[in-house]
Amino acid sequence: xxxxxxxQGLTKQYRRCLxxxxxxxxxxxxxxxxxxxxxxSGKTTLIRLICxxxxxxxxxxxxxxxxxxxxxxxxxxxxxxxxxxTPSIYRNMTARDNLKQQYRILGIxxxxxxxxxxxxxxxxxxxxxxxxxxxxxxxxxxxxxxxLCGNPDFLVLDEPANGLDPQGIIEIxxxxxxxxxxxxxxxxxxxxxLDELSRLATHYGFLDxxxxxxxxxxxxxxxxxxxxxxxxxxxxxxxxxTAHRMGxxxxxxxxxxxxxxxxxxxxxxxxxxxxxxxxxxxxxxxEESLESYYMNLVGEEQP
Amino acid sequence: MKDLLxxxxxxxxxxxxxxxxMIFMAAAGFFFTAFHYCIYPESPYTPEEFCFNFHWLIGVGxxxxxxxxxxxxxxxxxxxxxxxxxxxxxKVYLSSLMVNTAASVLLALGYFLTACLCGMPVFGGFVVSAxxxxxxxxxxxxxxxxxxxxFTMIQMLTGSRVISLVLCVLLALGLYLLAQxxxxxxxxxxxxxxxxxxxxxxxxxxxxxxxxxxGFLPSGQGMILSLYTLPYIPIQNIPYGLLPCYSxxxxxxxxxxxxxxxxxxxxx
Numbered sequence: 001x002x003x004x005x006x007x008q009g010l011t012k013q014y015r016r017c018l019x020x021x022x023x024x025x026x027x028x029x030x031x032x033x034x035x036x037x038x039x040x041s042g043k044t045t046l047i048r049l050i051c052x053x054x055x056x057x058x059x060x061x062x063x064x065x066x067x068x069x070x071x072x073x074x075x076x077x078x079x080x081x082x083x084x085x086t087p088s089i090y091r092n093m094t095a096r097d098n099l100k101q102q103y104r105i106l107g108i109x110x111x112x113x114x115x116x117x118x119x120x121x122x123x124x125x126x127x128x129x130x131x132x133x134x135x136x137x138x139x140x141x142x143x144x145x146x147x148l149c150g151n152p153d154f155l156v157l158d159e160p161a162n163g164l165d166p167q168g169i170i171e172i173x174x175x176x177x178x179x180x181x182x183x184x185x186x187x188x189x190x191x192x193x194l195d196e197l198s199r200l201a202t203h204y205g206f207l208d209x210x211x212x213x214x215x216x217x218x219x220x221x222x223x224x225x226x227x228x229x230x231x232x233x234x235x236x237x238x239x240x241x242t243a244h245r246m247g248x249x250x251x252x253x254x255x256x257x258x259x260x261x262x263x264x265x266x267x268x269x270x271x272x273x274x275x276x277x278x279x280x281x282x283x284x285x286x287e288e289s290l291e292s293y294y295m296n297l298v299g300e301e302q303p
Numbered sequence: 304m305k306d307l308l309x310x311x312x313x314x315x316x317x318x319x320x321x322x323x324x325m326i327f328m329a330a331a332g333f334f335f336t337a338f339h340y341c342i343y344p345e346s347p348y349t350p351e352e353f354c355f356n357f358h359w360l361i362g363v364g365x366x367x368x369x370x371x372x373x374x375x376x377x378x379x380x381x382x383x384x385x386x387x388x389x390x391x392x393x394k395v396y397l398s399s400l401m402v403n404t405a406a407s408v409l410l411a412l413g414y415f416l417t418a419c420l421c422g423m424p425v426f427g428g429f430v431v432s433a434x435x436x437x438x439x440x441x442x443x444x445x446x447x448x449x450x451x452x453x454f455t456m457i458q459m460l461t462g463s464r465v466i467s468l469v470l471c472v473l474l475a476l477g478l479y480l481l482a483q484x485x486x487x488x489x490x491x492x493x494x495x496x497x498x499x500x501x502x503x504x505x506x507x508x509x510x511x512x513x514x515x516x517x518g519f520l521p522s523g524q525g526m527i528l529s530l531y532t533l534p535y536i537p538i539q540n541i542p543y544g545l546l547p548c549y550s551x552x553x554x555x556x557x558x559x560x561x562x563x564x565x566x567x568x569x570x571x
Contacts, residue, residue: 051387053570077389084387085571088380093317104310105388146384 004029004154004186005050009059012045012210019045021210022059027188027203029153032180034201035190036294042210043190044085047158050188051082063154078106081152083160087143091132095123095142098131102149113149121145122171136163144175155179156188161196169196176200198290206297213297221293228261228286231269238278246272259286307390307398315402320371321409324364328410331360332417340425349430351529353422355443357414358525362450362475365407369454370471372406373399374464383570396459396565400558404451411447438543442528445550449521450475452554456561460568475522482522485513518542519549 005027012020020042027033035043048054050061052073061068066076089098099114118124121141131139140163147155157176161169177200179185191197197204204221206213230253233239239258243250246269249261260269270280315321336353376382376399385395429436453474458467489510491503505513517523524546 048571051383053383053386074389074391077387080387082387084380084383086380088384088387090314090375090379090381092319092375093314097317101310101313102384102388104313105306105385105390107306150388 002029003027004031005061005063005188007046007050007059007061010046010049010056010061011058012042012049012054013057019210020049020056023207023210023212025205025212025215027186029186030180030184031203032176032187032189032201033203033205034197035188035205035207036194036197036290037190037207038192038298040209041207043207044158045210046207047082047084047156047188047190050156051080051084052077053084078150079152080154080156081147081150082156082158083140083143083147084156084158087139087146089131089139089142089146092130094128094130095126095134095145098142099145099149102146106150108150113151117145117148120148121175137165137168140164140168141172144172148179151183152185154186154188158190159192160189161191161193169193173200194291194294195289204290206294208298221290228259229264229266230257230259230284230286232257232281232283233273234279234281235276238273238276242269242272242276242278256281304394304398307385307394308401311398311402312405314375315372315406318368318372318375321368321406324368324410325413328357328360328364329413329417332357332414333421336418336422340422344425348422348426350419350423350426351429351431351436351439353426354415354418355439355525355529356418357411358446358522358529359479360414361407361411361447361525362479362522363472364410365403365447365450366454366471366475367468368406368410369403369451370458370464370468373403373455373458374467377458377462378464386570392566393562396455396562397558399459400452400455400561403455404448407447407451408444411443438547439528442524442543442546442550445547445554446521446524446528449524449550449553449557452557452561453521456557456564459561460564462568462570478520478522482517482520482526485517485520485523486526489513489517518546519553521550521553524550
């Protein structure tokens with residue numbers, strides 16, 4: 001698959017602070033790429049560099065095959081839309097005027113698509129209300145609408161769920177999925193809300209201290225995530241013995257419950273327990289989350 | 304560039320600060336001309352004086368409009384947005400400079416037109432040739448453009464609406480006071496009433512330097528231009544033809560410095 005964005009050995013130094021340290025990553029076309037990392041890990045710095053707001057200290061990136069050192073990169077940026085930290089919107093204007101302004105900046109002669117964009121982000125009924133009177137969620141949605149002017153192929157969203165209520169988060173998620181599936185828009189999202197990110201992303205990049213710890217696809221992540229079952233039984237001793245005989249790693253949680261790691265044949269286990277006269281009271285699948293995967297990854301890197 | 308200019312002028316049209324300043328300048332043009340007529344109805348007062356007499360207001364007016372208008376670009380993320388949209392930094396800078404210049408010139412025009420409309424019926428028309436009036440207008444436009452260029456540079460380099468507003472208003476007031484001070488020295492008589500040499504009168508070398516400085520400062524230029532038809536101008540060799548060149552040099556230097564700084568500026 002062709003890469004939409006390719007970053008190679010990117011370094012950004014602010015005086016004594018190394019914000020990005022020889023970072024390399026690849027975003028395939030059509031992907032929803034989740035950038036995961038704690039505060040100060042370099043997510044926003046990377047986004048600022050990609051958007052041309054700052055220059056890298058060393059290394060380079062290419063957007064649709066055009067290097068950042070090539071003057072043609074400015075033209076290539078017309079294919080991308082971005083919301084970096086706070087949305088770039090004029091507070092003394094209405095939502096419609098802001099979109100018109102964005103159309104002018106992009107050199108789009110007709111304002112035909114504005115109604116659809118307002119409809120898409122749920123701001124069609126804001127009328128003459130100035131942006132200064134909008135809620136944080138409405139501003140965020142307008143920011144995304146601004147980024148979508150000119151039908152970009154690549155959308156960069158820095159913390160898009162910031163300040164949104166649960167309903168707003170769901171709406172933004174639906175919007176991003178919609179854009180990705182229907183319009184094949186490649187999306188780069190940085191977010192702290194890992195649970196939300198795990199519902200969207202097809203690829204992940206884990207950042208820590210300006211370095212890329214791991215780049216992984218959602219399918220690979222799913223395979224890598226350790227699976228286990230949590231089982232509640234009438235006779236815990238029988239369960240422990242049976243698990244031991246079957247070569248399973250069994251961790252006792254309380255007087256009736258234990259957690260068995262690794263892939264288990266549930267039928268074999270239940271039949272073996274029945275032979276011992278042990279009843280299975282409940283059985284649930286446990287899956288390692290993106291959050292615990294990230295924590296393990298960061299934990300491994302700690303000295 | 305055309306897209307950026309189109310977007311900037313649309314925003315200027317929607318900017319309340321600009322319209323408030325425009326109304327203020329137009330009202331000032333009317334008021335001060337009418338005031339002069341009420342106080343000295345018989346004294347000769349040419350349009351060359353009252354139409355170009357906005358020099359003491361335009362500095363602060365331009366500072367406020369430029370900083371509040373352009374500052375919003377930084378405050379609301381407009382500059383960032385333009386760069387992400389694929390416009391180069393020099394285009395963003397030059398489009399901002401052009402709109403600021405246009406806004407400042409329009410403020411001056413607001414004063415000029417109302418002063419003309421109010422003053423010409425009672426004091427009469429221009430007394431100098433059309434060519435000279437055109438030179439005065441060109442010089443005025445360029446001296447106003449110097450203010451816009453200075454304020455654009457400060458705003459684009461500081462990136463803060465409030466800091467740049469304070470800096471620019473102080474700079475405008477400072478330039479005005481400096482021009483007044485230089486003017487006072489240039490007006491000082493060489494000899495006192497009793498025939499002794501005036502200790503405040505500068506030597507020939509200093510006098511020459513102050514004359515050039517007076518012509519270089521946009522505030523000084525404003526004063527020189529509004530004195531064009533006065534018979535008692537103390538400066539013997541006012542190089543009227545050079546005033547646009549001085550302005551051109553200042554615009555080139557400030558724009559060059561601003562472009563250089565802005566091209567390296569770290570944006571957030």
